[in-house]
Amino acid sequence: MNELVTGHYKVVVIGAGFGGMYALHRLRSEGTETICFEAGGGVGGTWYWNRYPGARVDIESMQYSYSFDEELQQEWSWPENFSAQPDIERYANHVADRFGLREDIVFDARVNSMRFDEGANIWHLTTERGDEVTAHYVISATGSLDATNVPGFPGLDSFEGDWHHTSQWPKEGVSFDGLRVGVIGTGSSGVQAIPEIAKTASHLHVFQRTPAFTMPNNNQPLDPDYEREWKDTYAERREAMRTDQGLSMFPPKYGAILDMEPAVREAIMEDLYASRSGFNLLVAFNDTMVNAEANELLAEFMRNKIRSIVTDPVVAEKLCPRYAIGTKRVCLDSGYHATYNRENVTLVDVRESPIEEITPRGVRTADGEYELDILVLATGFDAVSGSLTRLNVTGVDGLDLRDKWKDGATNYLGMFVAGFPNLFMIHGPGSPGVLAQMIAGAEWQVQYVLDVIHDLDTRRVQRIDTTAEWENKWDAEVQTAASYTLFGGTDSWYKGANIEGKPKSFMVYVGGYDNYSRRCREQVEADYEGFVLSP
Numbered sequence: 001m002n003e004l005v006t007g008h009y010k011v012v013v014i015g016a017g018f019g020g021m022y023a024l025h026r027l028r029s030e031g032t033e034t035i036c037f038e039a040g041g042g043v044g045g046t047w048y049w050n051r052y053p054g055a056r057v058d059i060e061s062m063q064y065s066y067s068f069d070e071e072l073q074q075e076w077s078w079p080e081n082f083s084a085q086p087d088i089e090r091y092a093n094h095v096a097d098r099f100g101l102r103e104d105i106v107f108d109a110r111v112n113s114m115r116f117d118e119g120a121n122i123w124h125l126t127t128e129r130g131d132e133v134t135a136h137y138v139i140s141a142t143g144s145l146d147a148t149n150v151p152g153f154p155g156l157d158s159f160e161g162d163w164h165h166t167s168q169w170p171k172e173g174v175s176f177d178g179l180r181v182g183v184i185g186t187g188s189s190g191v192q193a194i195p196e197i198a199k200t201a202s203h204l205h206v207f208q209r210t211p212a213f214t215m216p217n218n219n220q221p222l223d224p225d226y227e228r229e230w231k232d233t234y235a236e237r238r239e240a241m242r243t244d245q246g247l248s249m250f251p252p253k254y255g256a257i258l259d260m261e262p263a264v265r266e267a268i269m270e271d272l273y274a275s276r277s278g279f280n281l282l283v284a285f286n287d288t289m290v291n292a293e294a295n296e297l298l299a300e301f302m303r304n305k306i307r308s309i310v311t312d313p314v315v316a317e318k319l320c321p322r323y324a325i326g327t328k329r330v331c332l333d334s335g336y337h338a339t340y341n342r343e344n345v346t347l348v349d350v351r352e353s354p355i356e357e358i359t360p361r362g363v364r365t366a367d368g369e370y371e372l373d374i375l376v377l378a379t380g381f382d383a384v385s386g387s388l389t390r391l392n393v394t395g396v397d398g399l400d401l402r403d404k405w406k407d408g409a410t411n412y413l414g415m416f417v418a419g420f421p422n423l424f425m426i427h428g429p430g431s432p433g434v435l436a437q438m439i440a441g442a443e444w445q446v447q448y449v450l451d452v453i454h455d456l457d458t459r460r461v462q463r464i465d466t467t468a469e470w471e472n473k474w475d476a477e478v479q480t481a482a483s484y485t486l487f488g489g490t491d492s493w494y495k496g497a498n499i500e501g502k503p504k505s506f507m508v509y510v511g512g513y514d515n516y517s518r519r520c521r522e523q524v525e526a527d528y529e530g531f532v533l534s535p
């Protein structure tokens with residue numbers, strides 16, 4: 001759709017990633033007047049933007065896909081167990097075409113303001129390219145990892161080579177052939193990109209501030225028998241996922257690691273490390289995320305793996321993370337640590353010698369200047385809340401969402417914000433979002449939001465809001481759930497600690513999707529306890 005859009009819609013959806021596409025599909029199927037604004041030039045959201053080399057999903061593709069349409073899940077074939085970005089983008093495009101979604105998606109249309117009209121109970125939305133619409137309801141499906149974090153390195157603009165952030169990767173690709181490359185950042189994006197870049201760069205310098213725990217994905221082409229097994233029993237498997245804490249299916253759990261004889265636990269860990277996904281290790285035991293001693297057993301097992309792979313013992317120690325495993329997002333990799341055995345790869349510890357500036361010729365740390373032809377920033381995101389605050393949202397009494405959230409992204413049930421009526425967040429702060437299988441989570445939340453909208457229609461309610469009191473109660477539940485785990489002890493993007501000046505408050509509900517979905521339903525069933533409904 002190219003022409004500028006004006007007019008009134010019952011529901012405006014923001015974002016055509018997996019959450020937004022599903023919301024749009026459901027709304028269109030039931031004949032609701034709706035439209036979707038998408039900042040990118042195509043569908044896929046996070047999977048549209050993050051097209052850096054090596055970008056790959058960390059949940060098996062047979063799971064990380066839509067469950068809402070049996071024909072769709074039967075007809076689609078994934079090439080690998082853990083599909084790469086181009087295949088996930090291809091899938092997103094297939095879904096958009098198959099369900100005719102493009103008709104109602106406005107591409108290259110970044111929403112740049114949203115204002116609530118209290119008299120009329122409608123939202124006014126504008127986009128950067130000039131669309132102006134009103135909507136009774138807004139579903140924001142803007143993603144958890146959307147607002148790019150470019151740290152304010154002095155001198156970045158003076159760099160004479162090209163630089164790219166992994167989440168805004170040029171569509172035409174980037175050649176590293178014979179170039180001196182620098183990568184800053186060793187989270188999931190860096191860990192995935194580094195082995196790929198090292199293959200063709202003349203030299204790669206990796207600027208690491210905090211090493212990541214990363215496990216092998218043991219990726220393989222999808223075995224047709226395995227695919228058949230899944231497809232023959234998709235319905236049961238999806239049902240099992242829906243009742244799982246993380247909306248995922250992992251191999252059986254083994255109980256408490258602390259109760260095990262050393263030889264037994266070593267054998268289990270070795271088995272899982274070599275399994276279809278090393279990630280299985282992270283969820284195998286019921287005490288590793290709640291007990292520091294248990295966590296350390298798993299962490300040390302992983303450190304020993306690094307020591308066994310990386311031949312230079314000094315480099316190996318620098319690559320060993322010291323925080324509790326799992327409290328920062330664990331990465332899944334394809335040969336990450338072995339990359340440091342290559343002649344053309346050098347690890348620079350910028351915790352030891354911080355980056356002082358970017359110069360026209362490269363990166364200067366406290367140790368000296370590293371000359372580079374090209375620079376890659378794998379420095380992450382203003383995660384979870386950043387994609388919402390940058391929409392410029394103004395609620396009741398002219399309240400700016402940025403001001404509202406200056407001390408923390410308070411919300412109710414991870415979907416509602418007091419003073420911002422008729423706005424529903426998909427994967428918002430306070431929901432399990434990034435710690436559950438995100439496509440399944442979006443399907444659940446969209447269903448919930450549509451049920452609420454239907455119910456409001458039946459009750460002839462015009463406006464749904466919540467209160468600061470209930471936001472505080474929900475925040476207490478979110479923080480209490482986190483306090484039973486080791487998450488809170490580490491500075492991570494889960495609690496906003498990666499962005500200077502962002503309030504540190506844990507933004508993800510870690511009590512499990514089973515509890516989360518029950519709590520969301522309970523509050524509606526208790527005659528909308530915690531909500532303010534206005535006729």
Ligand code: NA7
Pocket residue numbers: 145151166184185186187188189190191207208209210329350355378379380381434493498
């Ligand atoms: P992450 O996980 O936030 O990683 C960003 C990395 O960049 C991390 O290693 C940071 O170190 C590093 N970083 C950030 N700012 C700086 C500065 N100023 N100097 C040096 N290093 C810096 O983002 P990703 O894109 O890798 O992954 C995001 C999610 O995508 C991931 O969790 C998966 O869910 C998929 P730090 O740890 O802050 O010391």
